[in-house]
Amino acid sequence: xxSERDRLSKRPSxxxxxxxxxxxxxxxxxxxxxxxxxxxxxxxxxxxxxxxxYGKDDYIFREGxxxxxxxxxxxxxxKCVKSTPEGKECTxxxxxxxxxxxxxxxxxxxxxxxxxxxxxxxxxxLRMSKKAYFDMLRRSPDAAIEVIKYLGNRLxxxxxxxxxxxxxxxxxxxxxxxxDLATRNGIKDPNxxxxxxxxxxxxxxxxxxxxxxTAIRIMSRFKRDRLVSGTANRLLIRDLPGLKTLATAS
Amino acid sequence: xxSERDRLSKRPSxxxxxxxxxxxxxxxxxxxxxxxxxxxxxxxxxxxxxxxxYGKDDYIFREGxxxxxxxxxxxxxxKCVKSTPEGKECTxxxxxxxxxxxxxxxxxxxxxxxxxxxxxxxxxxLRMSKKAYFDMLRRSPDAAIEVIKYLGNRLxxxxxxxxxxxxxxxxxxxxxxxxDLATRNGIKDPNxxxxxxxxxxxxxxxxxxxxxxTAIRIMSRFKRDRLVSGTANRLLIRDLPGLKTLATAS
DNA sequence: ATAAAAACATGATATAGGTCATGTTTAGTC
DNA sequence: GACTAAACATGACCTATATCATGTTTTTAT
Numbered sequence: 001x002x003s004e005r006d007r008l009s010k011r012p013s014x015x016x017x018x019x020x021x022x023x024x025x026x027x028x029x030x031x032x033x034x035x036x037x038x039x040x041x042x043x044x045x046x047x048x049x050x051x052x053x054y055g056k057d058d059y060i061f062r063e064g065x066x067x068x069x070x071x072x073x074x075x076x077x078x079k080c081v082k083s084t085p086e087g088k089e090c091t092x093x094x095x096x097x098x099x100x101x102x103x104x105x106x107x108x109x110x111x112x113x114x115x116x117x118x119x120x121x122x123x124x125x126l127r128m129s130k131k132a133y134f135d136m137l138r139r140s141p142d143a144a145i146e147v148i149k150y151l152g153n154r155l156x157x158x159x160x161x162x163x164x165x166x167x168x169x170x171x172x173x174x175x176x177x178x179x180d181l182a183t184r185n186g187i188k189d190p191n192x193x194x195x196x197x198x199x200x201x202x203x204x205x206x207x208x209x210x211x212x213x214t215a216i217r218i219m220s221r222f223k224r225d226r227l228v229s230g231t232a233n234r235l236l237i238r239d240l241p242g243l244k245t246l247a248t249a250s
Numbered sequence: 251x252x253s254e255r256d257r258l259s260k261r262p263s264x265x266x267x268x269x270x271x272x273x274x275x276x277x278x279x280x281x282x283x284x285x286x287x288x289x290x291x292x293x294x295x296x297x298x299x300x301x302x303x304y305g306k307d308d309y310i311f312r313e314g315x316x317x318x319x320x321x322x323x324x325x326x327x328x329k330c331v332k333s334t335p336e337g338k339e340c341t342x343x344x345x346x347x348x349x350x351x352x353x354x355x356x357x358x359x360x361x362x363x364x365x366x367x368x369x370x371x372x373x374x375x376l377r378m379s380k381k382a383y384f385d386m387l388r389r390s391p392d393a394a395i396e397v398i399k400y401l402g403n404r405l406x407x408x409x410x411x412x413x414x415x416x417x418x419x420x421x422x423x424x425x426x427x428x429x430d431l432a433t434r435n436g437i438k439d440p441n442x443x444x445x446x447x448x449x450x451x452x453x454x455x456x457x458x459x460x461x462x463x464t465a466i467r468i469m470s471r472f473k474r475d476r477l478v479s480g481t482a483n484r485l486l487i488r489d490l491p492g493l494k495t496l497a498t499a500s
Numbered sequence: 501a502t503a504a505a506a507a508c509a510t511g512a513t514a515t516a517g518g519t520c521a522t523g524t525t526t527a528g529t530c
Numbered sequence: 531g532a533c534t535a536a537a538c539a540t541g542a543c544c545t546a547t548a549t550c551a552t553g554t555t556t557t558t559a560t
Contacts, residue, residue, distance in 0.1 A: 082413045090416045092409045104402020114406050137395055144394035145387055151401035152354020156364050158408035159342045163332045165415040166340045166459030170547070200507060209416030211548060216508060231508070231556070420517070450537060464517060466538060481526070481538065507556065514549070525538065530531105 027074055027124075031098045033146050041140045048132040052125050060117035060125060061102075067113055070133035073099045076123030077185070077197045081206070082115040091206040093157070094120070094197075096184060103133070103147055120197050165209050171218050173208040175246035178228065182237040191229075193237040200232040277324055277374075281348045283396050291390045298382040302375050310367040310375060311352075317363055320383035323349045326373030327435070327447045331456070332365040341456040342408070344370070344447070346434060353383070353397055370447050415459050421468050423458040425496035428478065432487040441479075442488040450482040 025046075028034055034042055051074065054060055060071070060078065078095040092115060095101055101117060128136075137144045164173050186193035205215035222228045227243050230236045237243065278284055284292055301324065304310055310321070310328065328345040342365060345351055351367060378386075387394045414423050436443035455465035472478045477493050480486045487493065 080409075082409070084417055088417050090413045092412055104398070104405055109399075115409065134395075137398065138391040141388040141391065141394060144391060144398065145384075147398055148354070148387065148394065148401060149359075151398065151405060155354055155401060155405050155408060158405060158412060159330075159332070159365065162342055162408060162412055162415060163340045165412060167334055167338050201509095202507080212507090213510090213549080214547060217510080217547095220509070232506095233557080451539095452537080461518060462537095463519080463540090467517095467540080470539070482536095483527080501560100503558100503560080505556100505558075507554100509554070510552090512549100512551085514547105515545105516547085517544105518546090519542100519544070521540100521542085523539080523541100525536100527534100527536075529534075 028126075031072060031074070031126075033072065033098075033100065033143065033150075036142050036146050037140060038142070041136070041143065044139075045128070045132075045136055045143075048128040048136075049126045050128070052127065054119045054123050054125065056119060056121055058119060060119065060123075061113050062116045063113055065113050065116075067102055067111065067130070069127040069129060070103055071101045071117075072126040073097050073101070074124040074126050077120040078123055078125070079118050079120055079203075080115050081118060089206050090209065091203065092161075093154075094181075094185075094207070100147065100150055104151065120199070120203075170208065170210045170214055171221070172247060172249055174204060174210070174215065174218050175222075175227075175243045177204060177208055178222075178237060179240065179243050179247050182240055182243075186237060189236060191236060191238060193240060195235040195237070198232050199235060203232075278376075281322060281324070281376075283322065283348075283350065283393065283400075286392050286396050287390060288392070291386070291393065294389075295378070295382075295386055295393075298378040298386075299376045300378070302377065304369045304373050304375065306369060306371055308369055310369065310373075311363050312366045313363055315363050315366075317352055317361065317380070319377040319379060320353055321351045321367075322376040323347050323351070324374040324376050327370040328373055328375070329368050329370055329453075330365050331368060339456050340459065341453065342411075343404075344431075344435075344457070350397065350400055354401065370449070370453075420458065420460045420464055421471070422497060422499055424454060424460070424465065424468050425472075425477075425493045427454060427458055428472075428487060429490065429493050429497050432490055432493075436487060439486060442486050443490060445485040445487070448482050449485060453482075 028046075034045065037045060049072075061067075063082065073095045075097055078099075078101070080092045080095065080101070081089055082092060083089045095117075102113070137147065164176065168176075181195055181197070181199070182193045185195050185197050187196055188194075201215040201219055202212045204219070205212045208215075210218075219228065222243075225242070227239045227246075228235065228237055278296075284295065287295060299322075311317075313332065323345045325347055328349075328351070330342045330345065330351070331339055332342060333339045345367075352363070387397065414426065418426075431445055431447070431449070432443045435445050435447050437446055438444075451465040451469055452462045454469070455462045458465075460468075469478065472493075475489075475492070477489045477496075478485065478487055
């Protein structure tokens with residue numbers, strides 16, 4: 001369930017300095033969309049943003065829910081999931097701090113969410129009403145262009161993923177996933193790169209379009225080959241170059 | 251090769267009527283992005299747009315080419331393709347009149363095209379320089395919001411496609427493709443719905459992530475079951491409800 | 501600390517779809 | 531209208547991955 005909600009930027013902050021990150025409350029300085037705004041636009045946006053915390057078993061929203069808000073990930077990792085009626089799931093994207101979601105058409109047209117958003121641990125989410133989002137886009141060309149760039153990147157990513165699913169074998173896709181996560185989510189460790197997000201073999205399977213058993217088998221092989229070690233809570237990438245080779249193999 | 255280029259809107263058209271489609275030269279009135287603009291913005295945009303015609307074996311651009319222009323499909327169908335070094339291809343999207351392409355991040359960051367764009371017959375493409383596109387977005391919040399909506403829809407589509415590839419069997423994906431094309435591209439015919447775009451079994455295969463042989467086999471079955479008939483030049487959807495049932499089957 | 505529940509592991513078997521091979525039909529081209 | 535090249539068709543076979551089944555290890559909750 002939603003555990004907390006509070007207004008941001010309770011601090012008056014009358015500093016006239018433009019684009020100085022000093023006006024941003026802690027934790028918000030890593031959000032591109034906020035950084036590109038002029039001081040006044042940013043201040044206005046902060047007035048509209050609300051922060052909410054969620055835990056592992058919450059839903060931020062479910063597939064089919066009406067779209068009411070525009071969201072930004074502040075802390076933690078969120079997964080975007082689509083499911084079939086039979087309960088099969090497909091994870092489309094892992095969102096990390098700074099990522100926007102529900103910034104697209106659904107937010108305008110009053111339609112419903114095409115997929116659900118689930119935290120992969122404790123997360124902190126900023127959100128604003130559709131109206132405020134819309135107003136911001138109309139008022140600030142910078143914000144609109146930032147959103148366009150962001151959506152463009154997301155579209156490219158999604159299409160890359162489509163290509164991989166259509167053309168690459170399972171082990172290559174799984175290796176790609178691990179490389180990507182090591183880069184985006186890893187922290188250095190004496191024996192390699194530790195992933196900070198908890199991720200089961202089932203999670204991986206849903207992300208690359210295979211079954212849990214297949215993910216387990218491939219991970220077992222990767223483990224034998226000293227490419228990775230550990231399980232969900234403590235995944236360690238031991239040989240990033242080796243995984244990269246696999247990921248880009250012909 | 252590119253066969254023709256000419257400035258649009260050579261007509262002065264000083265009519266002050268706002269948002270009247272009468273100021274749009276023929277063929278341009280079906281392009282949402284142009285329709286939502288104010289008369290003055292639209293006029294300015296028309297000044298910047300150049301029209302080019304391409305044929306079946308041309309490339310509008312190739313994967314890896316530098317991005318120089320923003321594009322709009324005016325007439326015909328364009329496919330977005332990604333390929334592997336070994337020559338395997340994957341068709342990500344068929345663009346139809348009114349569709350925008352290269353409106354995303356690549357257009358800004360000066361990077362290269364992540365895929366190629368090929369006509370599926372004779373097409374007519376409008377384009378403008380990145381700078382003019384960028385200026386338009388800054389000047390007109392309406393245009394920016396239209397692009398955001400468009401990209402959002404494209405992203406949703408792409409993610410839906412990802413889910414289908416990950417979870418649906420080949421025949422279901424192929425049935426979906428045919429249903430979609432019948433709706434977007436079909437014209438009524440005494441015996442069903444005729445597709446106006448030439449599409450070989452190989453084209454279909456690339457669009458749903460299967461091999462040509464598998465596409466042929468499934469189409470043979472569909473033919474036996476009186477769901478479709480004809481080949482590339484004259485594809486006929488004979489039983490749209492039947493295909494829809496297959497496309498949404500559990 | 502213990503019980504219960506996830507997560508991980510691995511074997512046996514099944515199957516959708518890929519690969520290769522060999523025709524036939526259709527559609528452009530001279 | 532004959533020739534050539536695509537496109538379509540179908541069989542035989544193969545293989546990657548799914549499915550089902552059963553057990554072990556790790557994590558979580560009490």
